[in-house]
Amino acid sequence: MAGRLVIVGAGQGGFAVAAKLRALKDPRPITMIGSETVPPYQRPPLSKKYLLGEMSFDRLMFRPETWYADNDVDLRLGHFVEAIDRSAKTVVMQNGEVIAYEHLVIATGATPRxxxxxxxxxxxxxxxxxxxxxxxxxxxxxxxxxxxxxxxxxxxxxxxxxxxxxxxxxxxxxxxxxxxxxxxxxxxxxxxxxxxxxxxxxxxxxxxxxxxxxxxxxxxxxxxxxxxxxxxxxxxxxxxGVTPNDQLAKDAGLEVANGIVVDDRARTSDPAIFAVGDCAELPFRGARIRLESVPNAVDQGDAVAAVLAGDDRPYLPEPWFWSDQYDVKLQTAGFNQGYDRTVTRPGQREGAVSVWYFRGGELLAVDAVNDAKAYVSAKKMLAAGTNPSPERIADPETDLKSLLG
Known part of the structure; x- marks a missing residue:
């Protein structure tokens, strides 16, 4: 059996690694260390339905607290990692406890400024x-x-x-x-x-x-x-804005830029250590970015679990985001960095509209406001590498399905 995996951080990315490994029937022991005193939970509803009292905290939790013991995940709540000793392959807790690892995942997120x-x-x-x-x-x-x-x-x-x-x-x-x-x-x-x-x-x-x-x-x-x-x-x-929580990695001598630098397998400059989520700076389209989003934390965490379980494939981000405000759902597919033109397209329902981002003739991203059809169509186009002409997108008579090829 593989040696212990230690996950520093009990947010979306850290949980994704543990949950995916168990879904893959990987039996290695896992220790997950979280600074909060409550089990891992979804953060996006905090500022919306939870704050409004429309969603109770137990509905935010990824799994019931019993899931961790049932799946041999040693969940340490209310704890901090003070240091990483890479030569000894251990982490040192704030209470002085030392935990050995074979692999380590840093999923420490980011801190609001x-x-x-x-x-x-x-x-x-x-x-x-x-x-x-x-x-x-x-x-x-x-x-x-x-x-x-x-x-x-x-x-x-x-x-x-x-x-x-x-x-x-x-x-x-x-x-x-x-x-x-x-x-x-x-x-x-x-x-x-x-x-x-x-x-x-x-x-x-x-x-x-x-x-x-x-x-x-x-x-x-x-x-x-x-x-x-x-x-x-x-x-x-x-x-x-937020600041990536990368000081632990920096103190351990790992490469850090705008976050912890990782490759396309989410490995840091130490091959035994991975980083996922908001704290990680990853390769994307020939550049390096941090993707501050739940979907990236989940997908990157899943990818790390797959690598640990023996499926050594690169993580290819397919960014998407969302924001709920009033009765408006804003959904974004893609990443608009480097755009030089936008096209605004009215939706089929009242109040629905989408904004399409292009760089030259390349489709980069779409913001869809109460327009699920535009969002889904754009996501499929981006995944397939389809580049519709801005003129056809701008024409409200164009059927988006006809552009999917």
Whole structure:
């Protein structure tokens, strides 16, 4: 039997490795180490249905807690790995315990960036959204009539704005860039999502940064914006991106760039160590990227399990993402990096629309807003390497199925 696999991190990627190995009937002993005190769970619903009280925590868990013992997975909750000793092939826990491994998977995820304490980041009422405890704390203060300031116009910030409006809060979103979704989507998609939020009463202020938060008795009460405006804020949600949790790998001497550098098998610079999920920088289309998404964490975790079980095939990412805001489902297929043109296509149902990204004549990605047909068609085209002409995509009379070949 193969030696012990140690998985550092009990999120989506780490769980995927363990679950896939057991599905493949691989009998090796597995130890999974997680910093949270609850069993591994889905994170996306935290900022949506869980926060709204529409989904209980037990429905978020990947498996019942009994699954781990039943499948010989030694689950260590509320624990941290302090160091990796690559020469001894051991990890050292925060309590001093040393665990030997034959293979190691680092699935430590990423940490939300916080505001500096010098500008009010430590005030009560200032939140980030990543873990269950973040959602629990935020749910405890979401009350109709309060005011929420969202700092950052990315998907995390916009999802928080949508949930807050459902609670009945007054919401302002500020974005330093010239538009929301600057890093992840086109101006066309940003225009669609901006209009949706404004129709729900959200105030969006672009090209507006934060000078500082202000407070009273240690609790946030407002904010001074970059243009000198002072606004009230009972609650602040910070959505200004994440930092990959790669310090453990860096301290162990592994190659690190924008995350832990891995090859197309998710191996690090040490062949006994893999990295998956948000903490890993992987090869994609001749470049190196980090894919901050649940589907990538799952697929990459599955790929690592297959490699460990003897199926040494490369992991070829097929990126897809989603975001739920109000009654709007935004689904993205592909990765739009390097696009030079977008085409907007109306859907067949009211409110359905899609934005198609091209580089020259190559289809790179699609953002589909309440348009499942466009999303599914685009995903099939991307998987098959089909490159429809932008002109045919732009023509609402074109049947997408006819482009699939």
């Amino acid at each position: 916080k505001l500096p304490s010098a500008i009010g980041g430590d005030l009560d009422g200032v939140f980030v959204m990543r873990e269950k405890r973040d959602a629990d704390r935020l749910a405890g203060v979401m009350e109709a009539g309060k005011s929420l300031l969202v700092i950052g116009g990315g998907y995390v910030g916009l999802e928080a704005a949508a949930v807050a409006r459902k609670f009945g809060l007054a919401v302002t979103v500020i974005e330093m860039a010239d538009r929301i979704l600057k890093r992840v989507a086109s101006p066309a998609t940003a225009d669609i999502m901006r209009a949706i939020h404004q129709s729900h009463g959200v105030t969006i202020r672009e090209q507006t940064g934060l000078e500082r938060l202000v407070g009273d008795n240690g609790r946030v009460t407002g904010a001074v914006l970059s243009d000198g405006t002072v606004i009230a804020a009972d609650i602040v949600v910070v959505g200004i």
